[in-house]
Amino acid sequence: MTMTMTSLPERVGRRCQDALNSLHSTVYFAPDLEVQLADHSIDDPMAVYLAGRSAALGPVGSGVVTAAFYGFKHELIARHIPRVWAQVSPGAVLEMRLRAADATLRRHLGEAVTGPEMAEAAELALRAARAGDRAGRPLYSAHADQPVPEEPHLVLWYAATLLREHRGDCHIAALQNAELGGLDALVSHSASSSGMPKEIVMSKRGWTEEDWAGAQDRLRARGLMDAEGHLTTAGVELREDIEAETDRLDRAPYETLGLADVTRLTELVGAFAATAAATGAFPAELLQIFARR
Numbered sequence: 001m002t003m004t005m006t007s008l009p010e011r012v013g014r015r016c017q018d019a020l021n022s023l024h025s026t027v028y029f030a031p032d033l034e035v036q037l038a039d040h041s042i043d044d045p046m047a048v049y050l051a052g053r054s055a056a057l058g059p060v061g062s063g064v065v066t067a068a069f070y071g072f073k074h075e076l077i078a079r080h081i082p083r084v085w086a087q088v089s090p091g092a093v094l095e096m097r098l099r100a101a102d103a104t105l106r107r108h109l110g111e112a113v114t115g116p117e118m119a120e121a122a123e124l125a126l127r128a129a130r131a132g133d134r135a136g137r138p139l140y141s142a143h144a145d146q147p148v149p150e151e152p153h154l155v156l157w158y159a160a161t162l163l164r165e166h167r168g169d170c171h172i173a174a175l176q177n178a179e180l181g182g183l184d185a186l187v188s189h190s191a192s193s194s195g196m197p198k199e200i201v202m203s204k205r206g207w208t209e210e211d212w213a214g215a216q217d218r219l220r221a222r223g224l225m226d227a228e229g230h231l232t233t234a235g236v237e238l239r240e241d242i243e244a245e246t247d248r249l250d251r252a253p254y255e256t257l258g259l260a261d262v263t264r265l266t267e268l269v270g271a272f273a274a275t276a277a278a279t280g281a282f283p284a285e286l287l288q289i290f291a292r293r
Helices: 012-029 032-038 045-057 062-069 074-078 090-114 116-129 138-144 152-177 182-190 198-205 209-221 233-249 252-257 259-278 284-292
Strands: none
Touching (some): 012 259, 090 116, 116 152, 116 259, 138 152
């Protein structure tokens, strides 16, 4: 893969993004959006997730969401999209999602939502988020079109959402360059030291045991996985190359801040995420993954 020089030390942006993504993801494990969408007869947890995350794209069909999300089985997405848009508009979902983020952060962070550290983190994160590149980044671009909230804790969550989707869009480009389709990427990541357990991935993405076994066979044919389902040396190296390429493509927001401000943002948001974790914002299996980073 072609690499270019960056002004930041290796993985500095990635560590900042890890902290931001942890804070952003609190909304996925909270009941608030699900409760609001239940009033519109949307009560399937996967429908709630798909509606919340894809609403910024507008009332699109299942094909667009499958392309943008990359690692989900199309049939799972088509079960819910575009049907949900007949029950509630994307604009209404975006408003509900912001209210859910507000309730979630207030519940887990308490008085910190109005503190000076929150305002500082919000300013830094928004500056970084505005430096992202829209070209070839559909989810980032769609969320960047949304209005910036007024309260600092929601500004931070909004910026964390943009930065999360910016890296995600960059990651998809890196996966495609490595010729890893959505499922093959999931299977190889699950087999890595930082990957999500297979059972969680399968239950959330719609894949079957047969699908999973087929992906393992494809990875073995490329010399990336051994007979026991572990990554080979070549597989580990490919995953490392993909993350490094993602870092390269995702570097603009963090280079805009510079090392001192990126380090400060990582410190601030890491503390907020740790507080959220201590107050029960994340399931136990996710905390174990955080601990391995």
